[in-house]
Each structure stands twice: as structure tokens, then as C-alpha cells.
Amino acid sequence: MATIIDGKKIAAEVRAELKEKTEKMVAETKRRPALAVILVGEDPASQVYVRNKAKACEEIGIASEVVTLAADITQEMLEFIIKSYAARVDIDGILVQMPLPKGLDGEKALACIPAEKDVDAFHPENVGHIMRGDYRFLPCTPAGVMELLHRYGISPAGKKCVVIGRSDIVGKPMAMMLLHENGTVEICHSKTPNLAEETRTADILVAAVGRPKFVTADMVKEGAVVIDVGINRDENGKLCGDVDFENVEPKASFITPVPGGVGPMTVAMLMQNTFTAAENNMSTNRG
Ligand code: NAD
Numbered sequence: 147m148a149t150i151i152d153g154k155k156i157a158a159e160v161r162a163e164l165k166e167k168t169e170k171m172v173a174e175t176k177r178r179p180a181l182a183v184i185l186v187g188e189d190p191a192s193q194v195y196v197r198n199k200a201k202a203c204e205e206i207g208i209a210s211e212v213v214t215l216a217a218d219i220t221q222e223m224l225e226f227i228i229k230s231y232a233a234r235v236d237i238d239g240i241l242v243q244m245p246l247p248k249g250l251d252g253e254k255a256l257a258c259i260p261a262e263k264d265v266d267a268f269h270p271e272n273v274g275h276i277m278r279g280d281y282r283f284l285p286c287t288p289a290g291v292m293e294l295l296h297r298y299g300i301s302p303a304g305k306k307c308v309v310i311g312r313s314d315i316v317g318k319p320m321a322m323m324l325l326h327e328n329g330t331v332e333i334c335h336s337k338t339p340n341l342a343e344e345t346r347t348a349d350i351l352v353a354a355v356g357r358p359k360f361v362t363a364d365m366v367k368e369g370a371v372v373i374d375v376g377i378n379r380d381e382n383g384k385l386c387g388d389v390d391f392e393n394v395e396p397k398a399s400f401i402t403p404v405p406g407g408v409g410p411m412t413v414a415m416l417m418q419n420t421f422t423a424a425e426n427n428m429s430t431n432r433g
Pocket residue numbers: 287310311312313314315316317334335336337338341354355356357375376377378408409410412
């Protein structure tokens with residue numbers, strides 16, 4: 147039977163630690179870290195994500211400004227608004243909730259966020275830092291995974307790590323972070339032949355595919371650590387991950403559930419990045 151990795155509990159611990167650090171920062175500097183969250187349109191999932199981010203800010207003591215814009219806003223106006231937040235010295239971090247409604251160019255919108263306020267770590271400069279391992283901002287979801295591994299005493303060093311998925315926001319930075327901690331890393335994707343043969347070699351298996359119950363028990367080595375990044379709906383509309391939890395769990399040594407695994411960690415890491423942005427901003431602007 148596997149140890150169930152409790153992401154909800156660890157995320158609460160991270161938030162509590164950040165709350166303490168934020169209170170100290172406010173006492174010392176008389177200034178609160180501040181995050182601007184830009185939401186365009188009325189996508190229900192995006193609304194939930196934005197609400198969770200604002201709630202986490204409130205709990206920690208980070209000031210948040212949620213900017214809600216109509217789905218039919220022009221690209222020019224959206225960019226103008228992002229740039230106006232970029233110019234504000236009292237705003238430490240900016241994020242634009244993705245995906246944007248049809249007709250808007252997400253890449254161009256993100257390019258308006260300066261690297262030093264890019265708390266999602268999507269800016270090419272920050273991606274370069276991730277590649278080199280000298281992180282300015284942590285890529286939120288992979289950093290959440292690493293935090294879970296650390297706090298459960300699991301080291302990637304010397305282990306075979308297999309990541310399924312090669313997206314810019316999860317798969318690639320995840321592989322980099324495991325590599326920086328001396329894992330032997332393999333990235334699998336939709337064009338990988340004989341996927342199960344590859345995944346069965348993993349001591350640490352990370353699934354970031356976006357397909358319900360995609361990782362089945364026959365794809366997992368006995369005793370593997372299984373991390374499920376996926377957020378999907380099953381055939382009954384119930385939230386589920388990329389891993390067939392029920393059948394994989396008996397084979398794994400550690401496993402993350404969905405919900406309550408990686409999900410809550412992503413927001414906690416975003417809060418960590420906002421705190422870092424505030425520290426950097428204050429040291430830059432206060433001499
Ligand atoms: P994506 O669609 O950008 O990437 C999916 C990856 O899976 C691709 O690289 C693709 O090559 C790979 N893939 C698809 N089909 C495959 C197959 N048959 N075999 C092997 N590989 C295959 O998705 P993403 O943004 O990386 O997100 C992945 C999942 O993680 C989604 O369910 C998403 O909702 C979830 N997610 C969760 C969090 C969180 O906070 N927990 C954050 C981001 C994404």
C-alpha cells in the first residue's frame with residue numbers, strides 16, 4: 147500500500163510559512179507584497195482558479211487586485227492594461243489567467259509582463275533561468291511537485307525519473323527541475339513508441355498528459371513514486387487525474403491523489419513567487 151502524498155496539507159504548511167514571512171516583511175518595510183491577476187472573459191474554470199489565487203493571497207496577507215475584463219476586449223486594450231500594471235511600482239507580480247478567449251493572442255499578452263513581475267515564470271528570460279537552474283521564479287506546478295517530494299523525504303538523486311508530457315508549463319520545466327536534483331530524466335510524449343516500456347523503468351513517474359486515468363497499473367514499476375499532475379473529468383463528470391489511482395496505488399510506494407495532490411501546491415508556489423517578486427522589487431526600488 148502506498149503512502150498518499152497529502153498536497154492539501156503541505157500546501158497549507160507552505161502558505162502558513164509564507165504568512166509568517168509576509169507579516170515580518172510588512173512589519174519591517176510597511177509595505178505588502180501585491181499581485182495583479184488579470185482575467186479575461188467568463189470561463190468558469192478560469193474564474194475558479196482566479197478566486198483560489200485571490201483567496202490564497204488574502205490568507206497570507208498578500209494584496210491582490212483582480213482585474214476582470216470582457217471577452218470582447220481588443221488585443222491593444224488588453225496589452226495597454228497589462229502594461230499599466232507593469233509600470234506600477236506598488237505591484238510586484240502580474241499574471242494573466244490562461245487560456246484567453248478566442249481572438250486574443252496569449253503569447254503577445256504575456257510578453258507585456260516584464261520578467262521581474264512574471265510570477266508564472268513564462269517569460270523567456272525566466273525560462274532561461276529554469277534551464278540553468280538559477281531560478282528567479284519557480285515554475286509553479288513543477289515546483290509544487292518538487293516541494294511535495296522534498297517534504298516526503300524523496301530525493302530524485304540517482305533515480306530514474308520519467309515525465310509523461312512535454313508542455314512548456316509542466317513537462318519541460320518538470321524534467322529540468324528533476325535533472326537539477328540529479329535525477330536521470332526521460333521525457334515521454336504523444337510520439338513516444340512503447341510508452342509503457344519506458345514508464346515501467348521509472349523510480350519516479352510524473353504524469354502530465356491531460357487524459358483521465360491514462361496511466362494504468364501495467365505501466366508502473368512496483369514501488370515507484372507516482373505523481374499525478376492531471377486535472378480531468380471522468381465519464382461521470384467527477385474530477386480525476388491522469389493516473390488510474392485505484393489500480394496503481396497498490397503498486398506504488400508514494401502516490402498523489404486528485405484532487406488534493408499537486409493541484410493545491412501550484413497556488414502555494416505562485417504565492418512563493420509573489421513573495422520573491424516583492425523582495426526583489428523592494429531591494430531594487432529602495433536602494
Ligand atoms: P498539454 O496538453 O499542454 O500537454 C500534454 C502533454 O501530454 C503533451 O506534451 C503530449 O505530448 C502528451 N501526451 C498527450 N497524449 C499522449 C499520449 N497518448 N502518450 C504520451 N504522451 C501524451 O497539457 P499541460 O498543460 O502540460 O497539462 C497536463 C495536465 O496537467 C492537464 O490535465 C492539466 O489540466 C493539468 N495541469 C495541472 C496543473 C495543476 O496545478 N495541478 C497545472 C497545469 C496543468
